[in-house]
Amino acid sequence: MAAARFNELTLNSVVAETADAVILSFDIPAELRDEYAFTPGQYLTLRDTIDGQDVRRSYSICSPLGSDTLSVGVKRIDGGVFSSHAMALNAGKSLQVMTPQGRFLAPIGGEHDYLLLAAGSGITPMVSIARSVLENEPNSTVTLCYANRSTESVMFRTAFDDLKDQYLTRFMLTHVMDQEIQDIELFNGRLDGEKLDTMATRGLITPKAYDAIYICGPQPMIEGASVALESMGVDKDKIKFELFTPNGGTPIASANASQVDPNADALKISVTVDGSTRSFPLRPGEKTVEAAAKAGVEFPYSCDNGMCATCRCKVVRGDVEMVQNFSLEPWEMEAGFVLACQVQPKSDDVLLDFDAL
Ligand code: FES
Known part of the structure; x- marks a missing residue:
């Protein structure tokens, strides 16, 4: 992993993606281009002073390879200090931005069949992966299963519609909603192991045929999907995942709170x-x-x-x-x-x- 360091970068745009999500895009000065070169799937850590506190949070890169700017998707979470702050940012504002990090990597090149499973804001790295694959691997396919509460909460809806139009035979997209009834019963509910099993039975996905499977979302979704895929014969090494929240959605920090003994020697x-x-x-x-x-x-x-x-x-x-x-x-x-x-x-x-x- 490359050495991580912060640089001050300027926002060139802040675009509302949904009612509670924005895309922050940064200019990358020519002298920093090499430092900010990334592999699809990686994230940026943003740092700013909020109410006098030094706050940093990580957000996945949603730009495709070769983009002039680096963009991240930020979804507001209840009580989220940085995500609420991000909603009010404007172009021209400078933030401390760490060089790209992360191990959820989709190296681009060759010919592959990919399965991407995402829930909610877990879609952010998948946009980068899907676009980078489709634009740079002309014989590869991408199958994306994307879970949300409802249509209104779907991030990158327009971007994916464009990809479907542009790559008719190489990009397959399935939306799964758990708070909005869709015509096809299979696409209602959660994207869990049972759902994947049914999708595989009906031929919508072919788990053993994929060269790589990327999963991003909450821990229960990742665990359920991984267990189901392995039980369908998928090699564990082909499954890569990015964990955003621990089991139950509780911030890990609270499970890891300091219990400092004031009498103990430092x-x-x-x-x-x-x-x-x-x-x-x-x-x-x-x-x-x-x-x-x-x-x-x-x-x-x-x-x-x-x-x-x-x-x-x-x-x-x-x-x-x-x-x-x-x-x-x-x-x-x-x-x-x-x-x-x-x-x-x-x-x-x-x-x-x-x-x-
Ligand atoms: S800062 Fe993320 S693992 Fe330590």
Whole structure:
């Protein structure tokens, strides 16, 4: 994963996509083009000061490869500090934008049949993947199953209608709605394992035939779809997913809240970023992101929840454990990599290296 860093980028447009979603598009200066080159499926972390607080959130890139601007889709969520802020942004405003990150990758090139499964704002990376594939892989096909509450909440409806018109034989789209009755009963309800099973039985999808399957949405949808696909004979390695929220939709941060013991001795944590090493004290139970910020120490992070791997680093010295991990593979942990945002030291004088590959 490339080194993550923030740059100040200017919004060249803010376009309402639905009543509660906007598309933010950024100009990328020529000298930063290489840094902001991306693989479809990746996301940007946006950072701004809101009511005096430094707030950062990650949003998937919806632009296709080769686009002059980088766009992300932001859907307002109840109580969402950054998403509410985003609704009121205007062109000309500058934000801190991290270089593209993420492991939900759809490398473009060759000839493939793709199945994309998305729910709600989980569609955002799929727009980038679908457009990039259709525009750059002339013999590939894309089948998209897209779940929403109702027509009004469908993001990128016009973009997908255009793709259907343009790629009649290579782009297949199915809408599934759970709060709006559609004529065909199969397309009502949730996009869960049972629905996929029925769709496969009726020949609307052919799970074993796809070269890659991308799933993005809430955790129950991802888990249900993955289990169903595997039971239909799909090789696990072909299934890639992007987790937005944990089971039940509860922000992971609340499950991971600090339980700081004020009487416990603080332990020393050091971080090496871009060759420079700085240290900060961390009390048992305290979150590394908060402890580092208090000491004026910066390291790359985004979700602060163990999901995105922006804070992936290697333990060079000391002993640590992670509170939770939704993104590192077993081999990475065996090789000594951890998520800094989830680290709790088990010994003093821990050194975490963000430059390790
Ligand atoms: S910041 Fe996302 S996993 Fe640590």
